[in-house]
Amino acid sequence: MNSNLESIDNVISKARELGMGEQSIVLMEEQMRNGIDRIAVTDLYPAKRGQVEATTFINQSNRSENYYISKFQVAYNQGKVLDEGLKFFVTLPERDGEKRFQGVEGTLRAIELFKAQKGESVLSYGKTFAESQVIATMNEGKIDSIAQEFQRTFRLVPRTQTIWLDRGKGNSIPQGVNLIQGKYVDRDDMLNSLKGEVYSAWIKYDFDSPKIRDNYQVLQFSGEERFDPRAELEKYNIKELSDPKKFAALETGLRNGDSPAVTVIGADGKEQTLTIEAEARYKKLNFFDKDGGVQKREQFLKEPGKNTELSNAESKSKDKEKENAASQGMGL
Structure with missing residues (x-):
């Protein structure tokens, strides 16, 4: 071949x-x-x-x-997002008298391409270029107008x-997507370069410390006492746990940093659908409603009285977290 x-x-x-x-x-x-x-x-x-x-x-x-x-x-991008079926368009310099444009799917990529133009350009969006609405215009390489609904998005960093990727190894793309949103991911292929040993750790990007080589530093939570999502799931009245396949899928999702949907049963016996996320630092699960509102996890416990351990863990100083931070801006 x-x-x-x-x-x-x-x-x-x-x-x-x-x-x-x-x-x-x-x-x-x-x-x-x-x-x-x-x-x-x-x-x-x-x-x-x-x-x-x-x-x-x-x-x-x-x-x-x-x-x-x-x-x-x-x-x-925590700014403006287009509805499904719409895309951005950026006009490019003419070539041989022919007008040109490029369609772009993502907001950030579209703004980046638009800002990279040197002469005259227009950034617009719509189903087609012919039907697109103007967002911003550029003359002589300078942006001279931005639509009101996109002004905040242009300013946001x-x-x-x-x-x-080291020989093809590293985070998966979905894991990277979750990490950049502030979620935790469980990795079983971390390498201690000094000892040449592979170990497991929950990781999270540190948005509070300065970047190194233009990347966020990586917080790590490892050791025998690290968070076990399967054991934590078993503490709650979650309907899906009765199905082994769904139970396994929930555990895998949490380890990848996902926010899987679950059916919880409250103290009143009523069912409701929430999403859950791993909070590896405190060895707990966070529960959210459909609007992203935080729900008190205690109301879904099988044994509500056995929750003091979680509260004690949450009260620890954040300085302890820094001790586990990777000292290098690793591209994880």
Whole structure:
């Protein structure tokens, strides 16, 4: 088999392992087969507030011409998000007298492309370019108008993190999407470079400390006493726990940083659907309603009186958390 074609197949396989969306994989494959040497494809993920844009970068080696995934970046947009079926459009410089534009899916990518223009440009959105509504205009490389509904989005500085892949290993894309929103992820392939040992740890990005090499530092919670989501789930009246497959799916979701939906039974015997998230630092679960409101977890406990341990853990100083922080801005 041609080594270049083999590398394309390998990249496609790795992209699926990382959790890249199928539409992005199709777009990536098309560009690789057309010989484009620098490729960037973006997947969009809904968030509690706004949207996360995950962009994967694929390069072609100068020596072997083989393709490889070098990194992906997650960017958290807490501003304006378009409704489904709409996209952004950025007008580009004319070429041979022909007017040009580029369609862009994500808000942040669209604004970035628009700001990169040097002369005249228009940023708009709609189902098609012909029917699109103007958001912002640029003259002589300077933005001279921004629609009221997008002014806050233009001013916001998004959270971003770049995840470099070490021989194809690292966080998955969905895990990176969850981490940039402030959630915890459980990793079983952490490496102690001094001892050459692999260990397990819950990780979380530290948004309170300065970035290192343009990346957030990583807090780690490891050791024999680290959070066990399965044991914690068993403390609550959650309907899905009676089904082994659903129980296992909940545990896997929590370890990946997801916010799975559960049916809880309150002290009054009534059922309601909530979402849950892992709070690994305090070894607990957080419960949220459909609007993101925090719910008191005690009301869903099988044995409400046995909750003092959680309260004691929550009262510990945040300084203890810093002791577990990774001292380097790791691309996790």
